[in-house]
Amino acid sequence: MKKTIYRAALIAMMASLFIINVNLAASEMDDRIESTAKESYVFKTYLQGDDIDIASKDGAVTLTGTVAEETRKTLAQETVASLPGVISVDNKLEVKGEALPVYSDAWLIAKVKSTLFFHRNVSAAKTEVLAKDGIITLRGETASEAHKDLATEYAKDVEGVRDVKNEMTVVTAATKPDEKLKAKKMDAQVKPGEKTMGQKMGDVVDDTTGYIDxxxxxxxxxxxxxxxxxxxxxxxxxxxxxxxxxxxxxxxxxxxxxxxxxxxxxxxxxxxxxxxxxxxxxxxxxx
The missing domain is CATH 3.30.1340.30 (Histidine-containing Protein; Chain: A;)
Structure with missing residues (x-):
């Protein structure tokens, strides 16, 4: 009888220790998911100005808070979903302000910017995007004619864009300082009727030479x-x-x-x- 009681107590103790270890492991995994997401390249670069809370429970992640653009909401979800240990993502992030009318000039600008800013051969940080009646105008600086053509190609590939006018200036090492200054002044001029974009996601990225997870x-x-x-x-x-x-x-x-x-x-x-x-x-x- 005593042996039976002892055996039952031992089994119960081992089961308790197992549960405790499992819970500790799950807690450590959740902490790692939350910290890794916050330290990821995307969160520290593109989403640094947004108010995003990350909560993980046994690998099920919930995102709450606010972001400036719909693109950022998508980007946050895709980043977290790609982390080791994540089972699911419940994206409850809210976009600040009213939604832009589909195919409006402001909507097209946002989409073109979103299309450009992940490409290393197209510097979104140095590219100004304007729109009028579905016609996109690109201004700013680019490193070569090939990069300029690539920006045009990418912008044309956005749904709703009727045409693209690429007024970007090719700036090389041989370009004189006064010519670069003149180019920047020209880029700063916005024609009447055109809409432009303020500090959006593509504007915060310029130096991407570091490690990307x-x-x-x-x-x-x-x-x-x-x-x-x-x-x-x-x-x-x-x-x-x-x-x-x-x-x-x-x-x-x-x-x-x-x-x-x-x-x-x-x-x-x-x-x-x-x-x-x-x-x-x-x-x-x-x-």
């Missing part, structure tokens, strides 16, 4: 594909390991697959891209 890279890649018209409908999975991005899912054709590789390769922090997407037309032909 995998969760932030994954979030930026997903958001980039989402905001480009040519890739927004692609069912794409994204995984990042030490800066190497692997794409999965389906593409309508080879051109769409190649475009996804091109866009992702130009995202900050991406070292290389492994595109494993299946081409639907090719798959259908084999049946």
């Amino acid at each position: 995998d969760a932030s890279i994954t979030a930026m890649v997903k958001t980039t594909l989402m905001y480009h018209r040519s890739t927004s409908a692609i069912n794409t999975t994204v995984k990042t390991n030490e800066g190497v991005v692997s794409l999965g899912g389906k593409a309508a054709n080879a051109a769409e697959k190649d475009l996804a590789t091109k866009l992702v390769s130009d995202v900050y922090g991406v070292k290389s891209v492994v595109n494993n997407m299946e081409i639907e037309t090719a798959k259908a032909a084999t049946k």
